[in-house]
Amino acid sequence: MEPAPQPSSRRVAVVGAGLAGATCAQALAAAGCTVQVLDKARGPGGRLATRRLAWTGPDGQPRTARVDHGAPGFAAADAGFRAFLQGLGGGAAVAAWTPQAAPGSRAVRPAGAWQLPVPDMPTLCRGLLGGLPARWSFTVQRLAREGGAWRIEGVSEAGPELLEGGFDAVVLALPPAQAAPLLAPHRPDWAQQAAQAPMQPCWTLMGVTSRPSQPLDWQVLRPQGGPLSWLHRDDLRPGRGAAVDEAHWVAHARPAWSREHLEQPPEWVLPRLRAAVDEALGGLLGEPPAWRHAVVHRWRYALPQPAGTPARRQAWWDARTGLGACGDFLGGVGAEGAWLSAQALLEAMTAPARAV
Ligand SMILES: Cc1cc2nc3c(=O)[nH]c(=O)nc-3n(C[C@H](O)[C@H](O)[C@H](O)COP(=O)(O)OP(=O)(O)OC[C@H]3O[C@@H](n4cnc5c(N)ncnc54)[C@H](O)[C@@H]3O)c2cc1C
Missing domain, CATH: 3.90.660.10 (Polyamine Oxidase; Chain A, domain 2)
Incomplete structure (x- = not known):
């Protein structure tokens, strides 16, 4: 069995820079991990999104x-989520609406x-990420485990790319249909659940x-x-x-x-x-x-689905390989569920012997 690396020595790839991924990236960096954020979009926020119109x-x-x-x-019904929103730094602020x-x-x-992030929706995730290394317009296509570390294959605007340097852990903070194919070779049980998540x-x-x-x-x-x-x-x-x-x-x-x-x-x-x-x-x-x-x-x-499902602390973490998943499909409907799921994953990652 591979030894689980300590959080402070880990190199972690966080795939997805919506609220779940940005929350994980910020907390893992604060815990001493070397974090690399990857997202297929041109910037952070995911479904906390603002579009520029021109006419x-x-x-x-x-x-x-x-x-x-x-x-x-x-x-923000959860007291911990409310405290998190009130304590935001890095230029991120949330108004009551x-x-x-x-x-x-x-x-x-x-x-x-x-809760309404101001002046736009992505500002919340942008503030969480601060100056963390991030690759935008980078779609992760495959995770491979080699020599006790993760290798990431993806595609950027420049074409197919292999990310150099092994990652000790990978966090997938994606909608379930997009997480499923990445999980399949390593955790077919999770992949099946993700593929079926409505x-x-x-x-x-x-x-x-x-x-x-x-x-x-x-x-x-x-x-x-x-x-x-x-x-x-x-x-x-x-x-x-x-x-x-x-x-x-x-x-x-x-x-x-x-x-x-x-x-x-x-x-x-x-x-x-x-x-x-x-x-x-x-x-x-x-x-x-x-x-x-x-x-x-x-x-x-x-x-x-179904709308109205109460938000809950739920995530997937495989301490043996260092593979985790979080997001609203695990934490319950909405942004609050995405954040609670990220909290569950972070708790599991800092206590590697315990599975969630
Ligand atoms: C129209 C609409 C209305 C909504 N209404 C509400 C509401 O009223 N209340 C509420 O609480 N919530 C609402 N939500 C849901 C809320 O936005 C989400 O629950 C929350 O933002 C999910 O966060 P997340 O981090 O789990 O996922 P996301 O925000 O989806 O983040 C996932 C990120 O992963 C990236 N990604 C996906 N695949 C890959 C890949 N292969 N490689 C790299 N990056 C990838 C995406 O680009 C995205 O940035 C609404 C959403 C929408 C779209």
Whole structure:
């Protein structure tokens, strides 16, 4: 049996820089590990995501806005998670946001204050990672175990790459469908569970309209029927840039609608979601505001199912080989579940004899 290296002597690769991975990377570095972060995206945050929109205003001038097109915020019921958010350094800060629901809307759950990283969603993970070594646009494709250490094969913009230097441990902080093929050669039991973990897809529309004819005293609309599950006015939220003569919207389609139309092209989805927003806003405002710009994004893996699963401390850790996995699919629905799962993995990694 290979001896489990002490945390302070470990070289650890953290694959995935969403909340679970960034939390692990920061804590492992603080414990003395040499950490290398790898993510296929161009920056940190994962599903805590903000997108830059660019369009031409009615005055013919170029305009830009940033909208949160992944999680619109998250709960923090766990006292440890709340303490973590309050103690954030490195430029990361979180505001309280209590979404006001539109008249006739389905209820916003959970009720009460949500946590909203400011000024954008990825700032939370960016602050956690600080100056840790990170490779962006690097997709991990295969983990190989050789001579008691991990070797990582991936692909970057430059092509296929083999990361030099063995890693004592690898943390996979990925949605389950993306973790499964990496786990399969080493822990087929986990790979099978990950492959079967149900995730809800979500088609999301981000848009800019003229300013509504009347001031809104709500930010969230959850229609009773139709394709939309959620519509929020992004520029009215804490820390977001107020639009001058426009309104910035984010709409999420229902899981069933998103699943049914998952393979449709964006040009098919866009007019349908825009029409659903028009119907929802027209019902409240008399007439919908005029569109100036809109795009859609497909989240194949937005949220674990079933919604409403309580967050819990759960992760996978194989102390013999130094392979671990965490994320919201293990910790329960949402960002809080991702963080709790990261905590479970960190506890297991610093007590290597104990498995979770
Ligand atoms: C539309 C939408 C609405 C949501 N609403 C809410 C909500 O209301 N409340 C709430 O709490 N949560 C919500 N969530 C979920 C929340 O965002 C997630 O639970 C949480 O952010 C998951 O964090 P994570 O670190 O587990 O995974 P992720 O944030 O998904 O991070 C995984 C990272 O791994 C990277 N990656 C994947 N595969 C590879 C690979 N092979 N190689 C390298 N990198 C890879 C990805 O690029 C990503 O950065 C929502 C999410 C979406 C998309």
